[in-house]
Amino acid sequence: MSWTLTEQDLYDLTTGAGILGTGGGGNPYLGYLHVRELLRSGARITVMSASTLQETDLICPVGGIGAPTISIERLPNGGEYLGALRTVEAAWGRRVSHVSSIEIGGANALRPLVVAAQAGLPLVDGDGMGRAFPELQMCTFAIADLPITPIALQDVRGNSLLIQQVVNARWAEQIARAATVAMGGSAAMALFCLSAPDYRGTAITGTVSLAVRLGRVVRRARESHQDPLAAILALLPARHLFTGKVVDVERRTVRGFARGRVVLADGAQRIGIDFQNEYLIARDMQSGEALATVPDLICLVHPETGEPLTTEVLRYGSQVAAIAVAAPGPLKSPAALAMVGPQAFGYPDPYRPLPGDLRTAAAEERVA
Amino acid sequence: MQDVRLGVDVGGTNTDAVVLDGSGRVLAKAKTPTTADVTTGIARAIDMVLAAGVPATAISAAMLGTTQCINAILERQHLGRVGVVRLGAPATLAIPPLVDWPEDLRALVGRASYVVAGGFEFDGREISPLDEARLRAVGQELSGQVDAIALSSVFSPVNSEHERRAAAILREAVGEHIPISLSHEIGSLGLLERENATVLNAALMQVIQLAVEAFQSAIVRHGIVANLFLTQNDGTLMALDYALHYPILTVASGPTNSIRGAAYLSGLRDAVVVDVGGTTTDIGALRHGFPRQAAVAIALGGVRTNFRMPDLLSIALGGGSIVRAGGNGVSVGPRSVGYQLTTAARIFGGDTLTMTDIAVAAGMSYLGDPGRVRDLAPDLVEQARDTALRLLAQGIDRVKTSSVAVPVIAVGGGSIMIPDRLPGVAVIVRPEHFDCANAIGAAIAQVSGEVDRVWHLEGQSRESILAEAREMAREKAGRAGADPDTLELIECEEIPLAYLPGNAVRLRVKVAGWLKLPGRERGER
Numbered sequence: 001m002s003w004t005l006t007e008q009d010l011y012d013l014t015t016g017a018g019i020l021g022t023g024g025g026g027n028p029y030l031g032y033l034h035v036r037e038l039l040r041s042g043a044r045i046t047v048m049s050a051s052t053l054q055e056t057d058l059i060c061p062v063g064g065i066g067a068p069t070i071s072i073e074r075l076p077n078g079g080e081y082l083g084a085l086r087t088v089e090a091a092w093g094r095r096v097s098h099v100s101s102i103e104i105g106g107a108n109a110l111r112p113l114v115v116a117a118q119a120g121l122p123l124v125d126g127d128g129m130g131r132a133f134p135e136l137q138m139c140t141f142a143i144a145d146l147p148i149t150p151i152a153l154q155d156v157r158g159n160s161l162l163i164q165q166v167v168n169a170r171w172a173e174q175i176a177r178a179a180t181v182a183m184g185g186s187a188a189m190a191l192f193c194l195s196a197p198d199y200r201g202t203a204i205t206g207t208v209s210l211a212v213r214l215g216r217v218v219r220r221a222r223e224s225h226q227d228p229l230a231a232i233l234a235l236l237p238a239r240h241l242f243t244g245k246v247v248d249v250e251r252r253t254v255r256g257f258a259r260g261r262v263v264l265a266d267g268a269q270r271i272g273i274d275f276q277n278e279y280l281i282a283r284d285m286q287s288g289e290a291l292a293t294v295p296d297l298i299c300l301v302h303p304e305t306g307e308p309l310t311t312e313v314l315r316y317g318s319q320v321a322a323i324a325v326a327a328p329g330p331l332k333s334p335a336a337l338a339m340v341g342p343q344a345f346g347y348p349d350p351y352r353p354l355p356g357d358l359r360t361a362a363a364e365e366r367v368a
Numbered sequence: 369m370q371d372v373r374l375g376v377d378v379g380g381t382n383t384d385a386v387v388l389d390g391s392g393r394v395l396a397k398a399k400t401p402t403t404a405d406v407t408t409g410i411a412r413a414i415d416m417v418l419a420a421g422v423p424a425t426a427i428s429a430a431m432l433g434t435t436q437c438i439n440a441i442l443e444r445q446h447l448g449r450v451g452v453v454r455l456g457a458p459a460t461l462a463i464p465p466l467v468d469w470p471e472d473l474r475a476l477v478g479r480a481s482y483v484v485a486g487g488f489e490f491d492g493r494e495i496s497p498l499d500e501a502r503l504r505a506v507g508q509e510l511s512g513q514v515d516a517i518a519l520s521s522v523f524s525p526v527n528s529e530h531e532r533r534a535a536a537i538l539r540e541a542v543g544e545h546i547p548i549s550l551s552h553e554i555g556s557l558g559l560l561e562r563e564n565a566t567v568l569n570a571a572l573m574q575v576i577q578l579a580v581e582a583f584q585s586a587i588v589r590h591g592i593v594a595n596l597f598l599t600q601n602d603g604t605l606m607a608l609d610y611a612l613h614y615p616i617l618t619v620a621s622g623p624t625n626s627i628r629g630a631a632y633l634s635g636l637r638d639a640v641v642v643d644v645g646g647t648t649t650d651i652g653a654l655r656h657g658f659p660r661q662a663a664v665a666i667a668l669g670g671v672r673t674n675f676r677m678p679d680l681l682s683i684a685l686g687g688g689s690i691v692r693a694g695g696n697g698v699s700v701g702p703r704s705v706g707y708q709l710t711t712a713a714r715i716f717g718g719d720t721l722t723m724t725d726i727a728v729a730a731g732m733s734y735l736g737d738p739g740r741v742r743d744l745a746p747d748l749v750e751q752a753r754d755t756a757l758r759l760l761a762q763g764i765d766r767v768k769t770s771s772v773a774v775p776v777i778a779v780g781g782g783s784i785m786i787p788d789r790l791p792g793v794a795v796i797v798r799p800e801h802f803d804c805a806n807a808i809g810a811a812i813a814q815v816s817g818e819v820d821r822v823w824h825l826e827g828q829s830r831e832s833i834l835a836e837a838r839e840m841a842r843e844k845a846g847r848a849g850a851d852p853d854t855l856e857l858i859e860c861e862e863i864p865l866a867y868l869p870g871n872a873v874r875l876r877v878k879v880a881g882w883l884k885l886p887g888r889e890r891g892e893r
Contacts, residue, residue: 030560034462069874070490072558074522078462114462156459156495184489251862315661319766 001049002122003209003367005113007039012215017109018308019214019232020207022297024277025106025132026068027310030075035113043117048098049365050126050205053196058094059124060085060193061102061141062112065153065176066186068312071107077156080188081115087152087160088190096193100124102139104207105132105278105297111188125365126205128192130328130358131297133340134277136176137169140328141192143336144202148172151191155183204328206362213367218306228306229321232299237326237356241282241291242271243303246318251311262300262314264322273298273322275311280345282322290349292324295331295340297358299323326356372422374430374594375811376410376583377625377804378402384807385413387422392632392812396420397804406436407582414590424591429883432583433599433810438619440575441669444472447571448515449479453506453538454563455486455521455530459495465520465563470670477571479514482506486530487522490822490872495522498530500537507541516570517542520551520563525821528552547573547613554616556820557874561674568671569616576615580608597849597883601677603628603658603809604816604880607849619668620677625809627652627659627678630777632812633799639775640768640793642760643805644782646688647704651681651763654777658858658880683763687782688713689723691752698751700759714740723785726752733784753787761791768792779805816858816880817845824872834860837877845879855881 005013014032021028039045053059062081064071089096099112099119104127116123128139142148151163151172161179166172172191180187194202217231233240244266251260259276263285270285279298282291292298300309303321314320331340332353342349371390376383379402386397398416403409410432418424440446452465465481466474484506485499510517517538521531531550538548549570555562584596598611601620611618623643630641637657643650653660659678666677684702688709692699705712705720712718714725715736721744727733729741729749768774773794778786779802788796801808819840823833838857846852859878 030463033467033560037463037467069557072560074456074487074489074495075460075559076462077458077460158458184491184493184495 001052001365002046005039005045005047007036009212009367010035010039010113012219013109013208013212015215015218015308016211016213017104017106019218019299019301020104020109020130020211020297021106021132021278021308021310022299023275023279023309023311024068024134025103025108026064026071028107028110030071031107031110031114034076034078035110035117038114038117045113045116046122047125047208048122050124050200050203053098053124053199055196057097057196058092058193059098059100059196059199060088060096060190061100061128062115062188062190063102063108064111064186065136065189066180068107070185074156074184074186076188077158078114079158080154080156081111082118083154083158083160084152084188084190085115085119087154087162088150088193091150091152091162091164092193096121098122098124100199100203101127101208102192103127103129103132104204104211105129108132109208109211123208124199124203125208126199126203127207128203130204130207130331130362131295132278136173136191138340140202140204140330140336141194142169143330143333143339146192146194146198146202148192150193151176151189153179153183153187153189155187159183202330204330204359204362206359206365209365209367210362222305229301229303229323232301232306232323236361237354237358238323239292239354241298241322241324242266242269243321244269244271246314246320249314260311262311264320271322273300274347276345277311279311281342281347281349282324290352292354293342293347293349293351294345295327295336295351296354297325297327299325324354326354326358328358328362371428372426373811374414374417374427374592375433375807375809376413376430377433377622377807377810378406378410379435379622379806383409383413384804385410385417386801386804386807386811387417387427388808388811394801394808395422397801397807399804405582406579407586410583410586411589414586418590425593427592427594429597430583430587430592430594431597431599431605431810431813432579433621433625433806434579434618435622436579437572437575437615438622438668440572441568441619444476444669446575446578447477448574449513450477450567450570451510451514451517452478452481452563452567453503453517453519453534454481454483455498455519455534456495456559457483457485459487459522460559463560466567468560468672469564473669473671477567480510484534486534488524488527488530490523490526491824492527498533503534503537504541507538510538511542514546516573517546517548518551518563518567518570519548520559520566522559524550524552525557549613554614555674556876557822558674561672564671565616565673565675568668568673569614572615576612576618580612584608597813599625599810599813601675602816603813605813605849605883610848616675620675622806623650623652623678623680624659625813626650626779626806627654627809628813629805629807629809630654630779630799631657632808633779633801633805634777634797636775636777636797639777639797640764641777641779642764642783642786643780644778644785645686645780646709646782647684647686648682649685649760649763649782651683651767652678653767656858681763681767683759685723685756685759687722687724687785689756691721691723691726693748698748698755700752700755723752723756724782726756727785732787735784756785757787757790760786764790765792778802814880815845815848815850815883816878817841817843817848817850818876818878819844820874820876822872822874833875834877837875838879841877841879845881849883850881851884852881855879
């Protein structure tokens, strides 16, 4: 199964990736413009189902690392993503056959498309998170203990760095993060080159087409004056948590991450949502009970437009609808929860999974 | 009589003028149709207020609120050709300037764009040294080809040195008469949005020039010798010579003035303002005496900018909304008789049933000839009224920021249809002069200064940085004409930058104070 990405698909993918970004992951709009320029100058992007991979294929996830606030100011050169891919290929001593997203939520949904367009490589319909997470070890490839190296980083000037060996993905995260700061706070990254069986065995497949469909139902609801929230809930294994107004936003920086809490109110009812770049845990403020916890996706959208709301744009008084989406199964194992469960982010709460599995919605792998 | 202020609001339909005395009392007001040349309408409105007995010589300050700049963008009229120069290569090349503009506007405005080596990193390092030789060549190419230049640079809100140096180089090539807009003076972080706003600003140079001249000539024609100001998006003033450089800062001044005027007339600082016009109702929130700003990127004529603008909800309900009885009950709007209200409505002798007729039939207002609506079925009147009230109540509920009942300030000519009680509303305040709230908002506008940039907390305390930011904002406000003794902090926002060491934060600090006028007492409104 394969399909060609149209400009309309790209637009819808951007909206869908924003929603799956769970408040973080960086704004995908700039990536949208970048890829749209490439499409308009004649590039063609093919998206292929993971089921079509051949045994000899080599799949390389490509993305960006860094602070979203840097990415909106120091825009990319355009060549850094392909540069990082070439560095990884040189280290492997062989050509990559497919690129993939490592993180379907936020800006990293769009970045592999840049390489797909420039190198003429197909994009595999899948990713390593099914959402957005702040650190490299928080993906299914790392949870499955697949080798993260060689890792290539490249900045806007063409400075390139190859990390050949690390003890584990957490070390990779720390080293790459430090290098990224030296590179000006954001960099392109290629890592985790995977064989076809490894990709099929660990990736959350079908998430690219799912994000396109998600963006599309929101757009169509908006165009026909239907309820975009209802459209999202019909597509995803999700639950509507709350609709209300932002009555408080508290932000602070802890170990380099934007942490905080947003409180939504509707009448006497209040829920608080804690975030660390992404929204992580939603609580009833009266009882203190957790309504949804990471790794389930907590997504905030504008109740009338379905437009995803990142943590940066939340302001006192904004209207917000909060929904929770069941995480993909591979994020729910004990090994996964050690990396991405509530306790991995410092919360005492146990993970109380929502019924369902994001993979059910993603399994269709269709865009029409 | 001294220290009299004249506020003028040029709207799409009407030009309003008000005159306020030194203590802020309304001495005279006028409403007259806006004219194509603008000046005639302004002059007529000034004629009317002077005829009410205000001596022209008593006016010491005159403030203009105008929609000419936003209309020029929306209608693609009178815009200049802009040369766009961005400093940032090799960064930013992936997304060239103007890529996200609507094609018609880009064809009109964006004649040529360049990305030149230069710009800074978040921490102040250079991305590349500024390519001065290339800039000279660009200057030669642009010379004689464009009406204005827009300059942007990566992280110029953190370090503006390259933008300023590049402006000097381009200035040598294109000459003194070509205006150059610098992005660090226009917007905040977010290169594309800041650059877009800078290009729009450059494109509006002739529009603002004409608006300012129209205002000046109407003022001079009446023998008024006063300091002249324009009102900007945030409800504060710019001196005229400052406004000539920053026309983009006037694009949202209309709704802002009406919210500020409502605040002033009612004496409230926190409330919901409902401005009912002929066709639409704008609902905005007043917080600490200023309009609440929208959080998300605002598109102007299809161009994304990062301007902070009033967060307004517009609903299709006004005094001219057409009322219809049909199979599914009674409908109100969205169609309106608009500016034809005074001839089309029943009470004014017409045959179209409008919300104004309903308001009169329901006894909420005494206008026109009530006898012409006496035959309306009580059911119809009640249902139409209930429909309008439901729309209003829903709108107010969406805008207000707390679940407790809030005060609502009703302004605008159509606000007579608002009843004395609405669900979720503590009290409905109907200030005197409610029909000229926008011109009053212009007359009472304050002067502000704003700082928005990234700071590093390493080796400095948070308090010292906040104090430094406040001082910079105060200096900016002083340069814009504020009385330093009246400056107050009106906004202080701190955004920690994720992932960066050394506790980098983005601070947005804004102060506002009363305009420094000769012979005026301090702290007085």
